[in-house]
Amino acid sequence: xxxxxxxxxxxxxxxxxxxxxxxxxxxxxxxxxxxxxxxxxxxxxxxxxxxxxxxxxxxxxxxxxxxxxxxxxxxxxxxxxxxxxxxxxxxxx
Amino acid sequence: xxxxxxxxxxxxxxxxxxxxxxxxxxxxxxxxxxxxxxxxxxxxxxxxxxxxxxxxxxxxxxxxxxxxxxxxxxxxxxxxxxxxxxxxxxxxxxxxxxxxxxxxxxxxxxxxxxxxxxxxxxxxxxxxxxxxxxxxxxxxxxxxxxxxxxxxxxxxxxxxxxxxxxxxxxxxxxxxxxxxxxxxxxxxxxxxxxxxxxxxxxxxxxxxxxxxxxxxxxxxxxxxxxxxxxxxxxxxxxxxxxxxxxxxxxxxxxxxxxxxxxxxxxxxxxxxxxxxxxxxxxxxxxxxxxxxxxxxxxxxxxxxxxxxxxxxxxxxxxxxxxxxxxxxxxxxxxxxxxxxxxxxxxxxxxxxxxxxxxxxxxxxxxxxxxxxxxxxxxxxxxxxxxxxxxxxxxxxxxxxxxxxxxxxxxxxxxxxxxxxxxxxxxxxxxxxxxxxxxxx
Numbered sequence: 001x002x003x004x005x006x007x008x009x010x011x012x013x014x015x016x017x018x019x020x021x022x023x024x025x026x027x028x029x030x031x032x033x034x035x036x037x038x039x040x041x042x043x044x045x046x047x048x049x050x051x052x053x054x055x056x057x058x059x060x061x062x063x064x065x066x067x068x069x070x071x072x073x074x075x076x077x078x079x080x081x082x083x084x085x086x087x088x089x090x091x092x093x
Numbered sequence: 094x095x096x097x098x099x100x101x102x103x104x105x106x107x108x109x110x111x112x113x114x115x116x117x118x119x120x121x122x123x124x125x126x127x128x129x130x131x132x133x134x135x136x137x138x139x140x141x142x143x144x145x146x147x148x149x150x151x152x153x154x155x156x157x158x159x160x161x162x163x164x165x166x167x168x169x170x171x172x173x174x175x176x177x178x179x180x181x182x183x184x185x186x187x188x189x190x191x192x193x194x195x196x197x198x199x200x201x202x203x204x205x206x207x208x209x210x211x212x213x214x215x216x217x218x219x220x221x222x223x224x225x226x227x228x229x230x231x232x233x234x235x236x237x238x239x240x241x242x243x244x245x246x247x248x249x250x251x252x253x254x255x256x257x258x259x260x261x262x263x264x265x266x267x268x269x270x271x272x273x274x275x276x277x278x279x280x281x282x283x284x285x286x287x288x289x290x291x292x293x294x295x296x297x298x299x300x301x302x303x304x305x306x307x308x309x310x311x312x313x314x315x316x317x318x319x320x321x322x323x324x325x326x327x328x329x330x331x332x333x334x335x336x337x338x339x340x341x342x343x344x345x346x347x348x349x350x351x352x353x354x355x356x357x358x359x360x361x362x363x364x365x366x367x368x369x370x371x372x373x374x375x376x377x378x379x380x381x382x383x384x385x386x387x388x389x390x391x392x393x394x395x396x397x398x399x400x401x402x403x404x405x406x407x408x409x410x411x412x413x414x415x416x417x418x419x420x421x422x423x424x425x426x427x428x429x430x431x432x433x434x435x436x437x438x439x440x441x442x443x444x445x446x447x448x449x450x451x452x453x454x455x456x457x458x459x460x461x462x463x464x465x466x467x468x469x470x471x472x473x474x475x476x477x478x479x480x481x482x483x484x485x486x487x488x489x490x491x492x493x494x495x496x497x498x499x500x501x502x503x504x505x506x507x508x509x510x511x512x513x514x515x516x517x518x519x520x521x522x523x524x525x526x527x528x529x530x531x532x533x
Contacts, residue, residue: 001143001195001436002202006373007366009148010155012140014204015368035208041139042168046153046363050465050484055368064480070469072334075152075279076168077343083241085348 007055008048010041018055027061029053033068042076095456096128099417100390106176111188117174122150124157124170125391127180133375133438134189135159135169136182139229140205141198144189144437146375149364150385152279152331156375158231159183165232183232190437194228242347249275251527252340252353253324254332254470257285258513259505259520260359261315266524267357268322272531275351276324277342279331282388284312285361286381286506287513293387294413335474338500355527357494358471358487358503359520362464365484367400371433372460380406380461387413394457396420398442400427401461410459423453427460466507474501481509491515493522502527 005015013036021035029052032038038052039045045052045068053064104119110127117126124147127135136145136158147156150170160181161167169180185192211221253264256278268274282288291310320326327342330349334341340351364379366372378386378393380401386393387410397419401407411421423444431443431450441454465484472478475498477488489496489503491510496503502523505516 001371001374002141002198003370004141004143004198004202004204005368005370006138006143007368009138009145009366009373012138012143012204016203017206020204020206042155042158043153044469046467047149047366048368050363050463051366051368053480053485054483064485067468067472067478067480067485070472070478072336072341072473073343074333074469075331075343076166077333077348078239080239081242081244081343081347084243 007052008036008038008041008045010043010047011037011039013038013048013052015055018052019059022056022059022061027056029056029062029064030068032056032061039068044071044074095131095133095394096125096386096391097395098125098129098391099387106174108174108176108178108180110180111182117178119175120173121389122170123161123172123174123178123180124150125386125389126174127159127169129391132189135375137185137189137192137194138373139184139231141201142185142192142195142228143198143373144375145373146438148366148373148377148382149379150382151364153363160232163236165235184230197228244341244348244350245344247275247349247351249273249325249351249353250531251275251355251357252277252332252351253357253359254340255285255359255361255467255505255507256280256283256312256316256326256328257359257361257505258287258311258315259510259516260285260357261312261319262517262520263357263359263502263504263524263527264324264326265315265319265322266521267527268319268324270524270528271323272528274319274324275327275353276319277327277330277332277340279329281328282312283316283326283328284310288312289381289384289388293384294409295388332470335470338474354500355530356474356501357523357527358474358476358501358507359505360467360470360487360503360507362484362506363467365462365465367427367430367460367462369430369432371435371439372430374433374435374439375437376435376439376456377433377458377460380410380459383410383459392417392419392457393459394419394439394455396422396455396457398423398425398444398453398455398458398460400425400430400458402426402428403461406461422455427462430458430460433458464506466509468507471496471501471503471507474498476501476503484509491519493526494519495523495526500530
């Protein structure tokens with residue numbers, strides 16, 4: 001195994017990648033997320049978000065005013081359980 | 094790492110893991126049965142194919158993903174073991190222990206930037222994308238096409254999300270006024286972190302003070318009181334979304350949508366990570382993970398490093414481990430962890446404290462990272478979320494949990510309130526505010 005420091009284990013995002021994103025001008029947490037992909041894996045940032053935000057602050061980035069957008073679902077679930085949800089009052093049939 | 098059971102298998106059943114027969118204790122987390130059979134590496138990470146093992150035992154990491162009965166990407170820590178289950182490693186070339194795709198870890202020693210990699214020449218880019226998709230594939234499609242399941246629609250006067258002390262207290266108080274209260278909890282057992290501690294130390298044979306601190310299972314008492322008051326508790330049913338005031342929960346059988354007049358978020362905290370070199374290795378587990386294992390009758394290794402800033406917590410776990418024949422090779426602060434070394438699992442840690450830097454051989458590391466509030470559903474339901482004390486927290490009135498959105502309250506650790514007495518009084522005041530909102 002190489003000597004990477006993994007910040008986000010679900011998406012294998014390294015400290016080096018976050019440092020590079022900040023150096024490229026991504027100075028807020030949402031923008032670093034969009035560039036590196038941290039927090040977009042199985043846990044959706046439950047494990048890594050705070051650590052990534054602390055890293056960003058330590059690197060001189062913006063102090064977060066809000067977290068990354070918390071999109072559903074909070075836990076992974078089978079698509080079969082979503083398939084019959086109607087859209088905005090539309091009949092699923 | 095060498096996870097080991099500390100008690101005998103009670104109801105043996107047979108499962109098959111990559112073709113090998115393994116004995117499981119019926120109903121125990123599938124992950125535990127697989128690990129107790131001597132396996133450290135359950136999965137491989139998505140980009141660099143680094144070895145992965147469970148870090149949380151709570152459905153909050155990527156360490157236990159496997160193919161179960163023909164379905165890919167199952168979080169095996171969430172699945173109770175039953176007789177005849179067929180478990181397979183996924184997305185490797187070779188085996189979990191020797192995965193040829195791990196060559197990507199060496200090929201990109203610091204990481205990769207997919208925004209600029211192989212982008213200069215179109216045809217090469219298309220070839221590389223195909224290779225990248227193969228490497229990052231997360232399992233083969235399921236063997237059978239799943240049939241769509243319709244959601245179940247329910248109503249409630251009040252929905253409480255999270256069955257820790259804060260959530261249970263609100264549920265009990267509000268249910269006592271005659272309101273229809275539904276409480277959703279992702280685990281089978283209630284009580285949150287305090288319940289977990291009580292279950293972990295329930296079988297403790299040491300009569301030390303530290304063990305007694307956890308004797309009273311406040312979670313179980315509150316659970317009984319809440320149900321006696323009429324609250325309906327949905328176990329193993331995490332709330333996955335709050336959309337336009339409708340609470341969407343996920344039970345094993347399908348989704349549940351609840352229309353409600355009031356939402357109380359008692360979602361607690363995420364345990365988080367300590368990012369140092371090698372901290373993603375199998376054998377490095379969270380503090381609550383270690384407590385979950387104890388509650389299930391298992392220890393994460395034979396030579397364990399304990400890293401927690403609370404000496405009381407460390408002493409309690411150390412006493413329990415020593416009683417189970419586990420050697421505690423180092424105790425200290427998580428801030429002193431410099432790196433974890435090992436081939437496929439933790440074999441050594443490099444730690445630094447007042448005595449200087451040194452290497453300690455071990456086979457498991459239990460570490461308590463700084464927690465951060467589970468804010469996600471707060472953000473979805475219109476509450477503010479703020480960065481404070483190195484974490485994100487739902488912004489709520491410390492007195493009664495009111496958020497800036499009428500009809501939405503947040504209480505307990507998710508809001509940064511940790512003192513047990515403060516949680517109790519906040520939860521009780523919240524219940525009164527909810528009741529006033531409901532009748533008013």
